[in-house]
Amino acid sequence: MTMKQQIASASQKPIAFARDFFSYAIKGGNLYYGWLLFLSFFVIAGLFTTYVQMTTGLIVTGATDQITWELFISNFIFTAHIAAAAVLVVIPAYIYKRKDMKELAVLGEIIALTFVIIGLNFIFYHMGRIDRAWHAIPGLGIFNFPSSMLTYDIIVLNTYLAINLVAVSYLLYMRYLGQPMNTKFYTPLIYVAVAWGPLIHIVTAFILSSNAAIYSWKTAVLPFAFLSMAGASGSSLVILMFLLIRKFSKLQIADSVIDFFSQVIVWSLGLIILVFISEFFTELYSGTHHAASLEFMIDGHHGLDAYVPWFKMTMTLIVLPFILLLNTTIRKSYNSLLPVICSVVFLTILIEKPAVLVFPAFSPTPLGEYAVYHPTLIEICNVLFIWAVGFIMLTLLTKGAIGVLTGEVRDSKTVEAGGGAK
Amino acid sequence: MSEDKREMVDEQDDGQVKESRRDFLKKMGVAAAATAAAPAATAKAVSIAEALQGHFELMSDEQKQKAIARLEERYSEQFSKQTTVANTPAPDGVLFGYALNISKCIGCRRCVEACVRENNQSRDPAIQWIRVLRMEKGNVTFDAKDLNAGKPSSSSLGDHGIQSGGHAGKPVGISGYTDHYYEPEQVPEDNAFYFPVQCQQCEKPACVKACPVRATYRDPNGIVVIDYNWCIGCRMCQLACPYWARRFNWGEPVLPSEEMNPKTHYLGNRPRPRGVMEKCTFCLQRVRDGRYPACVEACPVGARKFGNLLDPESEVRKVLATKQVFRFKEEFNTDPKFFYYMD
Numbered sequence: 001m002t003m004k005q006q007i008a009s010a011s012q013k014p015i016a017f018a019r020d021f022f023s024y025a026i027k028g029g030n031l032y033y034g035w036l037l038f039l040s041f042f043v044i045a046g047l048f049t050t051y052v053q054m055t056t057g058l059i060v061t062g063a064t065d066q067i068t069w070e071l072f073i074s075n076f077i078f079t080a081h082i083a084a085a086a087v088l089v090v091i092p093a094y095i096y097k098r099k100d101m102k103e104l105a106v107l108g109e110i111i112a113l114t115f116v117i118i119g120l121n122f123i124f125y126h127m128g129r130i131d132r133a134w135h136a137i138p139g140l141g142i143f144n145f146p147s148s149m150l151t152y153d154i155i156v157l158n159t160y161l162a163i164n165l166v167a168v169s170y171l172l173y174m175r176y177l178g179q180p181m182n183t184k185f186y187t188p189l190i191y192v193a194v195a196w197g198p199l200i201h202i203v204t205a206f207i208l209s210s211n212a213a214i215y216s217w218k219t220a221v222l223p224f225a226f227l228s229m230a231g232a233s234g235s236s237l238v239i240l241m242f243l244l245i246r247k248f249s250k251l252q253i254a255d256s257v258i259d260f261f262s263q264v265i266v267w268s269l270g271l272i273i274l275v276f277i278s279e280f281f282t283e284l285y286s287g288t289h290h291a292a293s294l295e296f297m298i299d300g301h302h303g304l305d306a307y308v309p310w311f312k313m314t315m316t317l318i319v320l321p322f323i324l325l326l327n328t329t330i331r332k333s334y335n336s337l338l339p340v341i342c343s344v345v346f347l348t349i350l351i352e353k354p355a356v357l358v359f360p361a362f363s364p365t366p367l368g369e370y371a372v373y374h375p376t377l378i379e380i381c382n383v384l385f386i387w388a389v390g391f392i393m394l395t396l397l398t399k400g401a402i403g404v405l406t407g408e409v410r411d412s413k414t415v416e417a418g419g420g421a422k
Numbered sequence: 423m424s425e426d427k428r429e430m431v432d433e434q435d436d437g438q439v440k441e442s443r444r445d446f447l448k449k450m451g452v453a454a455a456a457t458a459a460a461p462a463a464t465a466k467a468v469s470i471a472e473a474l475q476g477h478f479e480l481m482s483d484e485q486k487q488k489a490i491a492r493l494e495e496r497y498s499e500q501f502s503k504q505t506t507v508a509n510t511p512a513p514d515g516v517l518f519g520y521a522l523n524i525s526k527c528i529g530c531r532r533c534v535e536a537c538v539r540e541n542n543q544s545r546d547p548a549i550q551w552i553r554v555l556r557m558e559k560g561n562v563t564f565d566a567k568d569l570n571a572g573k574p575s576s577s578s579l580g581d582h583g584i585q586s587g588g589h590a591g592k593p594v595g596i597s598g599y600t601d602h603y604y605e606p607e608q609v610p611e612d613n614a615f616y617f618p619v620q621c622q623q624c625e626k627p628a629c630v631k632a633c634p635v636r637a638t639y640r641d642p643n644g645i646v647v648i649d650y651n652w653c654i655g656c657r658m659c660q661l662a663c664p665y666w667a668r669r670f671n672w673g674e675p676v677l678p679s680e681e682m683n684p685k686t687h688y689l690g691n692r693p694r695p696r697g698v699m700e701k702c703t704f705c706l707q708r709v710r711d712g713r714y715p716a717c718v719e720a721c722p723v724g725a726r727k728f729g730n731l732l733d734p735e736s737e738v739r740k741v742l743a744t745k746q747v748f749r750f751k752e753e754f755n756t757d758p759k760f761f762y763y764m765d
Contacts, residue, residue: 056673056674057671057672057673057674057696057697058655058670058672058673058697059547059672059673061672063672064672065660065666065668065669065670068657068660068661068670069657069661126656127654127655127656127697128653128654128655128656128657128670128671128696128697128698128699129653129654129655129697129698131473132652132653132654132655133654135477135635135637135652135654136634136635136654141477141635142477142480142635142636142652143634143635144633144634144635144636147630147631147632148631148632148633148634148658149632149658150632150634150656150658151634154634207658210632210662211632211661211662212628212662212664212754213628213661213662213663213664213666213754214661365666366663366664366665366666366751367553367555367600367602367619367665367666368555368600369602
């Protein structure tokens with residue numbers, strides 16, 4: 001086949017690929033449809049609450065001048081955890097050349113892709129003037145680079161999105177055609193993606209720690225906390241997904257893969273504990289004003305103690321899974337305890353974002369006010385809307401990718417001719 | 423207006439000022455509710471040209487004129503009164519500075535009220551750029567029963583000579599004993615002193631550094647301004663500010679037509695849209711015309727001084743030269759041009 005023919009056939013086939021990919025992705029059993037229907041419920045409710053927020057303004061959320069970050073941006077930080085952790089699926093395959101994970105690397109990229117998109121959605125809901133988002137596009141608007149930390153985040157998030165979009169679609173498309181990949185193009189892309197994952201998260205941590213006025217964020221351990229939380233929550237999601245995939249699809253996932261991720265969770269949780277101990281010690285021993293937010297979480301302030309139970313719960317549910325997962329039998333309980341622990345770790349770190357990291361950090365305010373955040377129903381519905389859209393996307397992309405990897409979705413001509421000839 | 427003021431503050435023989443801020447707030451609330459229903463104050467749709475306009479500082483003179491004409495037309499219609507949006511340039515050779523005498527401040531908050539009226543802040547939700555903190559005098563207790571009331575408390579394991587009790591002051595907290603919402607019958611109170619805080623117009627503003635689109639920037643006179651048509655509402659500046667000086671328009675601002683000040687400036691007190699940041703500009707619309715900020719004029723005890731820091735003869739410079747002066751939160755290294763002083 002000549003180069004010309006290849007290009008000609010390549011230009012016709014992407015549409016067929018997209019058609020085959022998504023027609024496979026939307027087919028499934030009752031459980032599968034039930035799951036999608038469940039998510040659609042939140043999408044429909046969320047469309048209405050989105051309309052309310054977009055026409056009324058952020059006043060429909062619980063945010064105030066005292067606590068200026070709402071649930072959206074708190075959830076964004078969590079999506080950055082997962083998006084960064086997705087490289088943990090790629091690294092073993094490409095850097096340690098683990099054969100049992102070579103096939104699965106693309107699933108990691110799909111997780112990264114989806115969670116960057118979910119995160120960007122959260123940022124849009126956080127913005128007061130979404131109609132002016134173009135002001136931050138270099139060339140069109142004014143890009144306050146290199147002063148503003150937010151501009152770094154705009155760069156790294158969009159680059160990460162682009163890298164993963166290209167990597168995922170290229171790999172799946174080539175598999176669909178049954179053609180070998182151009183490794184000179186693909187391998188460097190993967191290595192950039194592997195470096196970029198932690199980068200987006202370090203930059204996200206710097207967005208918080210750049211604020212000198214918020215004492216509990218202005219700490220050098222923040223990127224370490226974020227990356228270790230990424231390792232724990234991201235790996236938990238990966239284990240849950242892989243356990244479901246190997247139960248419900250033909251894709252083979254070895255126990256060794258699950259074991260790798262449960263190890264990552266253990267040591268990530270261990271690191272989180274170390275980070276918390278360092279932070280708590282540094283703040284509490286000297287007991288200066290810098291410790292005020294932390295003391296507010298631990299003790300409350302003059303009876304204002306809404307964060308206290310959340311703080312205690314989060315700390316317990318970080319330490320407990322760590323101790324449990326040190327046990328090999330529990331790490332290998334693929335069908336019983338392990339998925340439960342993974343769900344707990346995932347949800348704990350999700351809840352930790354607003355309840356421990358973000359909201360208490362705003363008390364005391366720079367002028368000494370203490371306040372407790374009360375999320376509104378509209379805000380919660382919008383958060384669930386974004387999550388539901390994200391999980392629908394994750395489900396469909398993963399399902400379609402499994403079809404491609406198992407060979408159920410492939411170019412019909414490739415099948416007939418037995419390999420690539422036109 | 424002048425009648426209003428007389429109602430609000432009754433000067434008494436002993437020099438004390440009787441405050442009826444509750445009445446003032448009540449009136450404001452009623453006015454806001456009344457006009458929320460009136461069609462005159464509903465926001466007019468923004469034209470496509472306005473939605474697509476660029477950053478104010480980068481516009482040509484012609485573009486600026488058009489942008490201002492658009493705004494004047496929209497505001498005049500919305501508030502049913504002829505509104506001007508000035509573009510008075512920054513005067514040369516001027517660096518504005520502010521000095522506030524905390525030993526004089528009586529906590530009456532007339533500055534807050536004057537600021538709200540002058541600068542067209544939203545009445546509902548209420549936005550105020552000046553926050554007056556009330557602090558109680560004598561924050562130290564020598565009472566025996568309070569000795570162990572503080573933190574860290576004495577331990578059942580023994581004090582080992584390092585534990586302190588309540589006698590060393592009340593438990594720790596960042597100005598944790600400031601009252602933002604005091605409502606006394608009369609000010610000043612015998613047992614309190616007051617500390618007003620507003621934008622400190624820093625020479626190294628953390629907010630300007632944080633803005634991703636340069637919607638907030640320092641003008642040639644050292645005032646940190648905001649282009650309300652360029653702000654994207656990300657609130658990074660609000661996080662960065664160590665003085666809690668910035669306020670966000672969480673909802674559509676409600677400004678009753680009859681209370682709206684029609685003499686505005688593009689970078690100053692023109693009515694703001696929903697979803698953007700705002701803050702004190704030293705009354706840019708006034709000071710660029712050589713007038714005093716509204717809070718300076720409103721202060722009944724002369725605690726507020728304003729002037730040109732580059733002019734050695736200015737009132738502010740004289741305060742800096744002769745009084746005990748400090749800047750709030752110097753550790754943040756933002757170099758405010760807002761000074762506090764004592765007699």
